[in-house]
Amino acid sequence: MPLMRSTAGAHPAAFPARLQAVGTADAAYRPVLAVVELSENEMRRVTIGELDVLLVNTERGIFATDDRCPHMSAPLSIGDLDGCIVGCPLHDGRFDLVSGDTAQMPTTGGLDADGVYHPTWSPAGRDPKVDPPGKKAEARRLTRVRRLRYYPVRITDGMIEVAIPA
Numbered sequence: 001m002p003l004m005r006s007t008a009g010a011h012p013a014a015f016p017a018r019l020q021a022v023g024t025a026d027a028a029y030r031p032v033l034a035v036v037e038l039s040e041n042e043m044r045r046v047t048i049g050e051l052d053v054l055l056v057n058t059e060r061g062i063f064a065t066d067d068r069c070p071h072m073s074a075p076l077s078i079g080d081l082d083g084c085i086v087g088c089p090l091h092d093g094r095f096d097l098v099s100g101d102t103a104q105m106p107t108t109g110g111l112d113a114d115g116v117y118h119p120t121w122s123p124a125g126r127d128p129k130v131d132p133p134g135k136k137a138e139a140r141r142l143t144r145v146r147r148l149r150y151y152p153v154r155i156t157d158g159m160i161e162v163a164i165p166a
């Protein structure tokens with residue numbers, strides 16, 4: 001029988017201040033999920049209006065970021081979680097929740113957040129994908145893989161609250 005972890009110690013995680021999502025500095029906090037519904041090492045999408053937010057409960061605390069991969073917007077919530085590293089289900093990009101940086105570039109390659117080019121690659125055991133020249137290859141090469149953006153979190157009366165821009 002799996003060991004159930006208590007969520008009593010759940011707390012907001014610290015994130016790099018420069019990566020706070022635009023418009024959240026003076027945004028109202030909204031309750032989005034009960035703390036007990038997000039176990040440690042679990043991630044969950046919550047949708048508020050047009051915004052899909054990824055909640056992740058880690059050993060460092062609870063993070064809230066866009067539930068959109070910084071590469072091509074795939075939902076990170078159906079990817080995998082290894083500690084504080086979120087893996088995207090689409091092109092195997094991996095993102096560090098603590099720093100906001102890319103831990104592993106997508107298989108398609110492209111530009112990292114600082115504009116440095118990374119070539120395509122293949123996971124171990126798979127042949128490299130042929131990338132015929134043309135506009136699609138050019139688009140992949142020029143696609144910038146940005147850093148995660150964060151929404152401030154607080155916990156009030158057992159509810160996870162997230163600052164959401166109006």
Ligand code: FES
Nearest residue numbers: 069072088091093
């Ligand atoms: S969409 Fe996530 S790695 Fe490409």
